[in-house]
Amino acid sequence: MDGKPHPNKDHRFRVLEATMKRHQYQPNSLIEVLHKAQELFGYLEQDVLLHIAHSLKLPPSQVYGVATFYHFFSLTPSGRHTCVVCMGTACFVKGAASLLSTVEQIAQIQTGETTRDGCLSLSTARCLGACGSAPAVVLDGQVVGYQTSEKLGQQVTQMMGHPQCKVAT
Amino acid sequence: MDLQELQTLAKREQEILSAPCIRCCTVGGCLSANALEVKKQIEVAISTQALTPPIQVRGVGCMGLCSRGPLVRLDPSGILYDQVTAESVPELVHACQETLQSNLPKELPNNTPLSLPQPSSYQPRHHPFFTLQHPIVLENSGHIDPKEIKEYMANKGYIALYQALYDMTPSEVIDQITQSGLRGRGGGGYPTGLKWSTVAKMPPGQKYVICNGDEGDPGAFMDRSVLESDPHRVLEGMAIAAYAVGANQGYIYIRGEYPLAINHLETALRQARKQGLLGSQIFESPFDFRIDIRIGAGAFVCGEETALMASIEGKRGLPHPRPPYPAESGLWGCPTLINNVETFANIAPIIRNGAEWFAGIGTDKSKGTKVFSLAGKIQNTGLIEVPMGTSLRQIVEQMGGGVLDGSAKAVQTGGPSGGCIPVHAFDTPVDYESLTRLGSIMGSGGMIVMDQATNMVDVARFFMEFCMEESCGKCVPCRAGTVQLHQLLTKICEGKARTDDLESLNQLCEMVKDTSLCGLGKSAPNPILSTLHFFKDEYLELMHNKASDDHHSS
Ligand SMILES: Cc1cc2nc3c(=O)[nH]c(=O)nc-3n(C[C@H](O)[C@H](O)[C@H](O)COP(=O)(O)O)c2cc1C
Ligand code: SF4
Ligand code: FES
Ligand code: FES
Numbered sequence: 001m002d003g004k005p006h007p008n009k010d011h012r013f014r015v016l017e018a019t020m021k022r023h024q025y026q027p028n029s030l031i032e033v034l035h036k037a038q039e040l041f042g043y044l045e046q047d048v049l050l051h052i053a054h055s056l057k058l059p060p061s062q063v064y065g066v067a068t069f070y071h072f073f074s075l076t077p078s079g080r081h082t083c084v085v086c087m088g089t090a091c092f093v094k095g096a097a098s099l100l101s102t103v104e105q106i107a108q109i110q111t112g113e114t115t116r117d118g119c120l121s122l123s124t125a126r127c128l129g130a131c132g133s134a135p136a137v138v139l140d141g142q143v144v145g146y147q148t149s150e151k152l153g154q155q156v157t158q159m160m161g162h163p164q165c166k167v168a169t
Numbered sequence: 170m171d172l173q174e175l176q177t178l179a180k181r182e183q184e185i186l187s188a189p190c191i192r193c194c195t196v197g198g199c200l201s202a203n204a205l206e207v208k209k210q211i212e213v214a215i216s217t218q219a220l221t222p223p224i225q226v227r228g229v230g231c232m233g234l235c236s237r238g239p240l241v242r243l244d245p246s247g248i249l250y251d252q253v254t255a256e257s258v259p260e261l262v263h264a265c266q267e268t269l270q271s272n273l274p275k276e277l278p279n280n281t282p283l284s285l286p287q288p289s290s291y292q293p294r295h296h297p298f299f300t301l302q303h304p305i306v307l308e309n310s311g312h313i314d315p316k317e318i319k320e321y322m323a324n325k326g327y328i329a330l331y332q333a334l335y336d337m338t339p340s341e342v343i344d345q346i347t348q349s350g351l352r353g354r355g356g357g358g359y360p361t362g363l364k365w366s367t368v369a370k371m372p373p374g375q376k377y378v379i380c381n382g383d384e385g386d387p388g389a390f391m392d393r394s395v396l397e398s399d400p401h402r403v404l405e406g407m408a409i410a411a412y413a414v415g416a417n418q419g420y421i422y423i424r425g426e427y428p429l430a431i432n433h434l435e436t437a438l439r440q441a442r443k444q445g446l447l448g449s450q451i452f453e454s455p456f457d458f459r460i461d462i463r464i465g466a467g468a469f470v471c472g473e474e475t476a477l478m479a480s481i482e483g484k485r486g487l488p489h490p491r492p493p494y495p496a497e498s499g500l501w502g503c504p505t506l507i508n509n510v511e512t513f514a515n516i517a518p519i520i521r522n523g524a525e526w527f528a529g530i531g532t533d534k535s536k537g538t539k540v541f542s543l544a545g546k547i548q549n550t551g552l553i554e555v556p557m558g559t560s561l562r563q564i565v566e567q568m569g570g571g572v573l574d575g576s577a578k579a580v581q582t583g584g585p586s587g588g589c590i591p592v593h594a595f596d597t598p599v600d601y602e603s604l605t606r607l608g609s610i611m612g613s614g615g616m617i618v619m620d621q622a623t624n625m626v627d628v629a630r631f632f633m634e635f636c637m638e639e640s641c642g643k644c645v646p647c648r649a650g651t652v653q654l655h656q657l658l659t660k661i662c663e664g665k666a667r668t669d670d671l672e673s674l675n676q677l678c679e680m681v682k683d684t685s686l687c688g689l690g691k692s693a694p695n696p697i698l699s700t701l702h703f704f705k706d707e708y709l710e711l712m713h714n715k716a717s718d719d720h721h722s723s
Contacts, residue, residue, distance in 0.1 A: 028483035031466055035425070062484075069485040069641075070466030072425050088387030089581065089617045090544035092631055126469065126635075127387035129394075129427060131544035132198035132235030132551055143201035 012040040013051070020055050027056050030066055034073055043074045079114040079121035081159040084138040088127030091135040095149075099135055100124065102149040106156050119160055170445045171453055172331055175322060182323035188225060189269050191215075191262075192242045194311060195228035196397040196429060197390065198551075199238030203255065207239045210258040220266060230398020232311035234298060236550035242311070243268055297567040298549050303530065303538050306514045307554045310398035315433045318440040321401040327446055329520035333409045334454045337520075342413040343369060346516070348524035350536030355381055355472075355509030356586065356612050356688075358535075358601040364506065367496040368414040371504035376416040378407055378458075379481070379500065379507040382423040382430070383465050383472035386584030387635065389615030391540040392510040394552050396423065396430035399514070400437035404460060406513030408447065409520060411458045414506050419460040422477050425467055434462055469585075469639035473687050474499075474507045476641065487643050488687035509613065511540055531557035535600035535611075545581075545617035546572050555599070562595040565618055575620045579703070583612030585632045585639075586692030588699025589625060608699040610692075625704040626711060629697045630658040636693035647690030650681035654697065661711050668712050675701065 019036040023029030033056065037048050044067050053063040067073045085091075085100045100122075104110060107120050114121040130136045133145020137152060139159070193199075193208040212226045232240045237251035243265045250261055304310070313320035321327070333342050347362025368376060380403060384392040396403060407419050423431055438460055441447040449457040463481050470476045471486040478500045480486040499505025515537060519527045531537050535557035541564065544550050548570030555564065561580055565571065579589040588609035590597065597603050601611050619628065637651040657674050660666045678694035685691045701708060 026483075028481075030483035031480065032464070032483075035464055035466065066483070066485050070468050072466035089584065089615065089631070090388040090550075092387075093545045093617060093619055093623055093628075125426065126385070126467070127389070127426075129384075129390035130198050130201050131388055131390055131542060132238065133201060134544060134550070136201070145198065145201055 015040055016048075016052075017055075020052075025056055027058050030056060030058065030063065031070070034063075034067055034070075038073055043077045045075075076114075077118075079118050081119060081140055082121045082123070082138070083156060083159075084123050084125050085111075086126075086128050086130075086134070086136045086138075087124040088131065088134075090127070090131035094135045096135045098149055099137065099147055099152050102153050103156050106153055107160065115160070120156070172335075175327060175331065178319060179322045179325075182319045186320065186323055187245065189222050190225040190227055190244045191265060192227050192229045192244060192311070194230065194232045194238060194240045196230050196315070197238075197394055198235035199231075199240060200429065202238045202252075204239035206255050207241065207253050207258065210255045211241070211262060214258055214262045218262075222269060224262075224265060224269070227314050228316075229313060230310045230315050231307075231394045231552055233302075233307070233553065234549060234551045240311075246272070298551075298553070298570070301559065301563060301568050302554050303556045304554050305518050305530075305538050306395060306402075306511055306540050307398070307552065308518070309402065310394065310552075313399065315398050315400055316436050318401060318437065318444060321399070325521060326401055326517075327405055329517035330405050330408050330412075330446065331452055333412055333520055334452055334456055339369060339413045339415065342409060342520065345519060345524045346413070349519045349527040350524075350531075350534075351512065351515055351519065351527065352535065352601065353509055354511035354515070354539065354613065356386075356583070356610065358611060361508065361512055364496060364508070365410065365413055367494075368416075368504050368506040371497065373415055375418075375501075375503045376414060377500045377503055377505040378411045378414065378416045378419040379474075379477070379495075379505060380407055380419065380421040380510060380513055381472065381474065381477060381507055382421055382427075382510045383477060384424055384427075384510075384613065385469040385472040385639075386586075386613050386615045388542070388544050388581075388617045389584060389613050390542045391552060391614045393424075393427050393430050394542075395510055395514050395540070396427070397433050400430075400433045401441065402517055403434075403510055403513045404437055404441055404447065406516035407460060408451065408458050409516050410506055410508065410513065412456055414504075416506065417457050417459065419458060420463050420481055420500075421460060422463045422465060422471070422481060424465045431462065431464060438462070468641070469635070470641045470687070470689050473689060475687070477507070478505065485641075487641050488689075490686060511614070532598060532600045534602055539599065539611070539614060541599075541614045541616045543569050543616050543618070546575075546577075546620040546623070547618040548573060557600045558598040560596050560598055561590065564599070564616070565595065569618065572618060572620045575622060577618055578621050578623055579619045579625070581609075581617040581619065581628070581696075582615065583610035583695070584615050585635045586610060586688065586695055587612045587615075588695050589619070589628065589703060590699075591703040608695070608702055610695070624662075625700045625707050626658065626662055629700045630655065630662055632696040633658055633693070636689065640689065640693075644684075644686040644690065646681050646684040647686070647693065650677060650685070650690070651693055653677055654681065654694065658697070661708060664711055666712055668709075671701070671708060671712070 049063050053060040087096050107115050109115055128136050130143050135147050136145045137147050195204045239253050241250045241253045309324050343365045351361045352358040382392050465471050468486050471480045473488050476486040476488040495505040495507050528536050538554050538556050540554045577592050579591050581589045590607050604611050633655045637655045640647045640651050642648045678697050682694050
């Protein structure tokens with residue numbers, strides 16, 4: 001994200017405004033609005049949270065409280081690539097834990113972190129509902145099943161070797 | 170829309186649908202196995218060869234055997250092709266053509282990329298995975314296009330709603346549901362009719378109906394599949410419920426992790442509104458009912474009904490003590506009926522076929538069927554719907570085809586609130602009471618098979634970590650207790666514990682169970698208690714090693 005956009009100049013704020021308007025600025029639409037904001041901005045920046053708080057006439061503490069309560073919302077930007085390892089029961093019994101440690105080792109980060117060059121974010125999920133193809137992983141938004149440490153390791157290494165990532169360091 | 174229009178539409182559609190057709194599963198697991206590309210290739214292949222007879226191609230919902238997706242079925246012969254790849258499409262279309270001409274099912278030559286020791290195509294009628302099923306909730310799943318309301322109508326869709334509105338009073342509807350013996354499928358098993366009548370008895374005024382589609386239990390995907398494969402059935406169930414209890418507004422609370430289910434629901438809502446089956450004056454009667462979708466944001470505790478309502482109100486999903494129950498004071502303090510997706514999915518068939526029909530299926534105290542998602546170390550992973558009372562052995566060994574390699578050790582049911590049932594108890598019939606007697610619960614229907622290589626203490630720790638992270642932190646026993654329990658289990662797993670730690674583990678479990686505020690905390694110790702009960706030797710083994718080490722080092 002580049003700099004702090006002025007609310008009126010950034011079209012994303014206009015889309016957000018339209019969403020709030022559609023909900024008639026009802027305080028109870030907060031979660032809907034946060035979903036939209038995250039979709040637009042990729043994560044929930046403090047400015048955005050404050051803007052939402054003012055618009056819905058909610059105390060910023062409540063907006064912050066809700067945004068941090070739900071796992072879905074992220075207050076920090078995520079990397080250029082994302083890897084989400086499912087740690088639901090079906091995937092767990094099929095060795096998801098070793099998938100996770102493989103990625104942690106390759107990327108040298110812990111779950112929930114982003115590599116310093118902003119290339120890869122690693123997180124876990126609770127079950128993607130794709131248990132039939134467990135263990136499952138989401139790579140850049142794409143659910144892929146039947147993972148092995150080897151397969152996943154290769155894909156992650158490839159992501160990290162991407163030219164764009166190199167430039168960023 | 171009136172009855173006659175509905176029937177005419179249904180009839181016309183039935184004719185269209187009975188023609189030869191290749192149906193492709195384009196939801197759930199199949200979708201992540203490239204099903205859309207397969208469907209596209211089939212369409213291309215068919216359109217380039219002027220076939221006689223012509224074959225239609227349709228995208229449908231889950232066919233059940235998700236682990237062998239993408240699945241494709243040729244109708245009307247019903248032959249199922251599994252693990253279809255874009256490359257095998259020409260062969261497949263050819264086989265379909267021959268099947269239609271000769272009426273003999275043609276198999277595909279080895280198209281199986283995973284090379285599992287099973288045929289790549291077979292008659293579902295003959296496979297135990299299918300023969301032991303009794304589809305009610307899933308009757309349309311894998312047969313109709315979930316994005317086409319007409320296909321739902323062709324399969325008796327919205328007839329039950331019409332019957333309820335025109336032939337029955339609200340209390341007659343509730344009587345039917347009560348007599349059917351239907352119990353909540355969200356986990357608790359509370360009698361549905363009783364819940365409905367409590368809400369109905371509250372004084373008239375604003376009331377709400379909520380469908381709980383949060384499906385937080387990891388390893389469970391029944392509700393996702395129902396919503397993706399046959400969303401109208403849930404809407405119809407909700408509308409009938411709203412009529413019965415006197416509500417005019419409904420909400421479907423659905424997990425944010427299920428974008429396709431959300432998409433199909435939105436489409437279904439739009440179509441139902443357009444046809445006058447939702448909104449004001451449904452079926453040209455005085456009954457009004459609107460449904461809105463609320464998307465969850467990834468908190469397990471929001472599946473708990475009071476937390477879920479807080480979340481719909483836009484707040485943090487913190488549970489509050491009951492009473493008051495939602496039926497008396499729920500959403501915004503109004504009487505609220507909250508049921509699970511699968512519970513609502515059972516309503517229309519009960520109204521259509523009558524309470525007695527439903528009560529004739531299942532066991533004495535658990536009526537009807539239950540959908541399970543069978544997963545873990547098992548041959549056939551997928552969705553099954555079996556009559557209540559089917560034994561675990563039948564499910565795991567016959568339908569599931571047994572464990573991948575090795576043998577089964579246990580089945581975990583009920584997710585983080587449930588327990589592990591050891592293989593020696595596999596003859597237990599699956600119903601609410603039997604599972605509770607074994608220290609587990611029916612839960613929402615997740616069934617995870619574990620093999621001999623699975624470490625049960627590690628499984629207990631896995632669930633405790635889940636509960637610890639998902640605890641909302643409102644009450645101390647759960648907030649602090651789950652952390653303590655997790656630490657103890659980690660200590661045991663690392664071989665650093667002593668036998669007296671088992672005693673503290675037990676005591677702590679009882680304490681958390683007895684003093685927590687909501688179901689999450691109350692049931693969090695269950696996976697520990699059940700593994701301690703059935704697999705104590707595995708705990709002791711971890712102790713014993715340490716004990717002997719102690720001797721050596723001192
Ligand atoms: C921690 C916790 C999580 C729950 N998660 C779900 C869920 O994901 N889906 C569901 O339908 N019910 C869930 N329930 C049960 C609901 O509170 C409620 O009992 C249920 O939705 C009622 O519907 P039913 O009577 O149709 O089962 C959960 C309960 C607890 C305590
Ligand atoms: S038992 Fe746990 S989840 Fe439930 S209210 Fe207490 S802290 Fe929250
Ligand atoms: S447990 Fe991983 S997809 Fe369900
Ligand atoms: S998702 Fe395709 S068969 Fe279940």
